[in-house]
Amino acid sequence: MYTEIEQQNLDIDWFFTDNNEIAFVASAGGKLPETIAKLGVENGVLSSYFKGLPEISEIIINPQLKDIIPDVNEAYLSDFINMAKKGIYAFDKTVLNNFFDSNYHLVVNPKTPLKLEDLSSDILEIILKTQFDEKLKNTKRIDISNFKK
Incomplete structure (x- = not known):
């Protein structure tokens, strides 16, 4: 289980599905969906599993990304690109430091x-x-309040 203090202070990698495909999210100190907060150790199992997968896909960087984050650079994109090459959609928190x-x-x-x-x-x-x-x-955008409980 992730406490609210941990959620606020950590950049937690978490995963979800649309019941067909898979997505990766970097929390950037944001509040996690209830289901993820409850996972705790199991979330680490998912993270290790997906990070260990081979690359299977070419990628497409969101063409609107520069409108959201004007100073996008390779260092920022690195983890997201790595996940997308494994066939996983990659999302980031839009408003940082707002739990x-x-x-x-x-x-x-x-x-x-x-x-x-x-x-x-x-x-x-x-x-x-x-x-x-x-x-x-x-x-192109997600709101975690839309996740099934």
Whole structure:
């Protein structure tokens, strides 16, 4: 379980699904969805699993990213690009240092998304705990208040 203090002070990597494809989010000190806050150690299992996957996809950097973050650079993009190359959509917190702001933006998406059917059963069981109601392929922004409880 992640406490609110941990959530406010850490940049926690977390994952969710649209019940078909997978996304990665960097929390940047933001409030986590309830399902992620409850995961605790299991979230670390997801993070290790996805970071260890091979690259399977070319990527597309969000063409509107410069409008959201004017000084985008390679150092900023690095982790997001690494996840997208594994077939995972990559999102970042839009308003930094505002714990209660629940908005995130797409940074990079994969051309060839990783599918739930490609996951092992133990990973599938964990990621299905955090589901998003919209299709990732059509999503440029997310609001974590829209996650299923």
